[in-house]
Amino acid sequence: MTGFPAARPRAPRNAFVPSPVFVGIVALTVVAGWMTWTGFGNVKVDVFLLVISGWLLSLCLHEYAHAIVAFFSGDHEVAERGYLRLDPLKYTHPLLSIILPIVVVILGGIGLPGGAVWVNHEHIGSKAKLSLISAAGPLTNMVFALVLAVPFLAGLGPQIEGTTLLGDSGHLEFWAALALLAVLQITASVLNFLPVPGLDGGNILQPWLSPPYQRAYNLFAPYGFMLLFVLLWQSQLNELFFRFVYWIGEALGVSPALSATGYELMRFWSDWLG
Template sequence: MSYRTGGTWIFPTVLIVTAAVGVFLATDARPGGLPTGVLVFLFVLGGWLVTLCLHEFAHALVAYLGGDVSVRARGYLTLNPLRYTDLAYSIVIPLILLAVGGIPLPGGAVLVQPGLLRRPWFASLVSAAGPLVNLLAGAVLAAVAGGMDSPLGAALSFLALLQFVAGILNLLPVPGFDGFGIIEPYLSPAFRERIRPIRPWLPLAVFALLWSVPQLGSALFGAGYRLLVVSGGNPLLAAYGAGAFQFWR
């Protein structure tokens, strides 16, 4: 099996553009007179797409090391966002929901063949790899941004917060999230078959609850802020970055 190579330019391009916007934020430059909020918005969206690709790459890499060579044939080891299933539902819609609602939903998905993995517990490692990337990215970004008193520090701090929130959200033991994938190998076939009809709808239900019940969203972000502080981040900078990110409000 082979895969198309179209789109391999996207990840490095997003990385370069995001880095350039970061330089503008660090130097307080305003190309074309763009407001700081717009630059923060572009930086965070670009950074989020980069970490989304790294999240899915981690799933694929662990699967490959565990014996599922099909992930290489599908192009999952290329960091090409077009390879992570459907472009609209896996990339565009999560980015829109992040921009509008500020909630970092899981985006891409790597199709793994559990039957090719050497041990059943490799499936748990595959599922855990993605959220661990988010938590690690959050810790690194928080540590880097903690000493910055600048728009770039605010953008990095908010991006770090989103990584922590995404990591926590992804670890929920709900079908459609990586947390369920961690425990799924140990569930009975009968139980998995019983929930199969509702599995596609459960992530949407989680998002609807987060959107409609403010207390749930506050609890989720509160946990994210606690991890940010533990990692040496500045919650005030993250809050400022969150406000700048939604510059239209």
């Protein structure tokens, strides 16, 4: 008796339709950008909204990149879970993927990576595809950083030499927010490519490890974030990390002084604390 091959599961009809939540995030980013550019109301609050909504937008795109590559690599379950709709509320760990990265941005100005898209490895046919799925997220942050850097490379932003502003300072708050967003994307890319268990960099290597090393990796993976915090808590490592990040930023035309100005502006509550 000859049987027919099982049909591949079909994605839900609206699987690729952006969710209302994501559309709202995009709208908030655009409105916050306009408010910052025009100086509407309290410009420091405008900068805060632009940076946080822009960062949240990049987090959605980061996770979407993991999901879309997984989908075309064979795991169609990501569509059933709603990962392809760019809805952060669908993530398996919204605390780690959304809330914690936003808190760390506010407190430390670091684009902390998050991980929440669950991929069924049984549906993925090769180690290379598994590595590509893990790499898709930080690669998206790299692309985002390049897009944000284009105006600076084109000379549209304010010219800064060291910490000295040269020429016109028009719309300084907007450019400072944009510079900070670019630096956040760079930090997220660098951190995500570190070969730390549980992070994207470690997950890129994990499929190629021998079974004993994979078991050890899986044992330490839940503590990858804690290890990252410990490393960044060390003042010397923190200094080296930001030196490397700013070096990349300067290569892209983004001034460290401008991004630092963006971070100070974003912390609007500092005025209330004296």
